Amino acid sequence: MSTELNKGVSSNTLSTGKKEGYFAWFHELTSKERRTFWSCKIGYALDAMDTQFLSFVIPTLIATWGLTKGDAGLIGTVTLLTSAVGGWLAGILSDRIGRVKTLQITILWFAFFTVLCGFAQNFEQLLVARALMGFGMGGEWTAGAILIGEVIRAKDRGKAVGMVQAGWALGWGMSALLYALMFSILPDEWAWRSLFLLGVLPAIFVIFVRRFVEEPEVFVASQAKAIKAQERASFAAIFSPKMISITVRAVLLTTGAQGGYYAITTWLPTYLKTERHLTVLGTGGYLAMVIVGSYVGYIVSAFLTDYLGRKKNFILFAVGSLCIALAYTRMPVTDGVMLFLGFPLGFFVSGVFSGMGAFLTELFPTEIRGSGQGFSYNMGRAIGSLFPLFIGLSSKSMALGEAIGIFAAVAYGVMIIAALTLPETRGKQLES
Known part of the structure; x- marks a missing residue:
């Protein structure tokens, strides 16, 4: 029975001329x-x-x-x-x-x-x-x-x-x-x-x-259209009445993702070393667990963002990131447990970024995509970079672990709200 099934799969693959599996899409690329x-x-x-x-x-x-x-x-x-x-x-x-x-x-x-x-x-x-x-x-x-x-x-x-x-x-x-x-x-x-x-x-x-990579066809077509019409979109167009709402919400989305990331990765090692007195943080094994978790998180999130949709994937990884932050700051953990927690830490706080590039590409029209995507992501980075400062200042009046938890919750909460209000763009064709 299984032999017949395998033959059926093989013949189907040969007849369609397409490879099957998770990476079939890559084989179809030009x-x-x-x-x-x-x-x-x-x-x-x-x-x-x-x-x-x-x-x-x-x-x-x-x-x-x-x-x-x-x-x-x-x-x-x-x-x-x-x-x-x-x-x-x-x-x-x-x-x-x-x-x-x-x-x-x-x-x-x-x-x-x-x-x-x-x-x-x-x-x-x-x-x-x-x-x-x-x-x-x-x-x-x-x-x-x-x-x-x-x-x-x-x-x-x-x-x-x-x-x-x-x-x-x-x-x-x-x-x-x-x-x-x-x-x-x-x-x-x-x-x-x-x-x-x-x-x-x-x-x-x-x-x-320089030698092997060419400009995207959709961008070339957009440029030709602008030249023919003798008009070029200004970078300020992302703040026009038509786009300002999208731009602001995109900034909130990226602020939440990056604010949460910086809050956790900047202060968590200090908290665990000074208040929990753990020693595994400085080892190569722990770093390896975080890096491997990050890579797996990126890959899994990359597939889920096409399968679930951009918004659901953002919410899933934002909730996961918040849970791992609370686990680190609220649960009693030993060096052994901490070593293994490095994997989910890297998985969630890095995986949350995996769908960001595609989503921002789809939110903005071609003629202002660079301006819109560049501003949204990097304004979020600038605001998010202030979260570690806020945690440091707050730790003077509250426990460091409590400050990390509060600001991580604020960051990922903002991200979830922004994701809920932005349009779903999965499968969107880019116009020229």
Whole structure:
């Protein structure tokens, strides 16, 4: 019986000429679409790699330069703020000169200033180099998310964009491996510089992007239409009476996602170490669990955003993120339990972003998609980056765990409300 069934499946596959399974959609992509997919995924992974280097070298800089934790925090905050500005500017630029050219510029930008970080001689120089690097870091996400969102067909857009977003976890993992390698073969004072110097790798990747990746047809058609009509949409059109409601709600959605992410990932390690006195937080095993959980979360969310719809998927992962935050701050946990909780932590707080790129692509019309997507995501990043500050200030009058729980609840609550009020866009065809 099973043999006959297998034969039936095989003959059906042969007769239709299509592969079946979860990744059948990838096999149906054209060579142009595959090149675009890999260019965006690899580009985002390299962006993450360069960005995450700082988190690994902070202890060394504290020891060698005498940096305070406040200094290190300032570098991180300034990078987030400049990345928000860079993401918006890259969105505007992508509507003017194209998605592919903007992607190339942003990758070269963050690669150059990452390398410059390796030559810094003091805190001030590192702060400036890192701040400038942030412009390219934020810009790369915007250009890449728009590019892949416009190239992939509507029914598979969520999966494709989500799997590109998963490149962040891969880049995070690469930075951890390179950190371990460099610090095992070089003295600390040279190892941290070598990490930043490896930031040149994305610049080499631009050669591939320049040669093999083309502008999306929907964008080319839109540009031709604008030229023929002798009118070009202004970036301010996202604030027009027709679009302002969508823009504001999209900002609230991304603010909730990123505010919750920063609230949890910034303060949770401190809380668990200082108030729960757990030691597993600083181990490679715990970090590996979080990174693997993040990658799996991105992938699962990528498929669910096409299966359930954008809104339901956002709500599912927002609720999951809130539950994991409450579990960390309310449940009595041991080092052993904490090690395994690293997986669901990475799964939910990262997976919530997987459908973001596709959703924002579908919310805005082609002629202002770059401006709308760039502003919405990166304004959310700028506001969200303030949540760790609010938690730090609130912890003076309440327990740190309580402050984390309150602000995580506020952030994901805002995200859920925004998701409920925004239109469902699953399967939407992009107009030219």
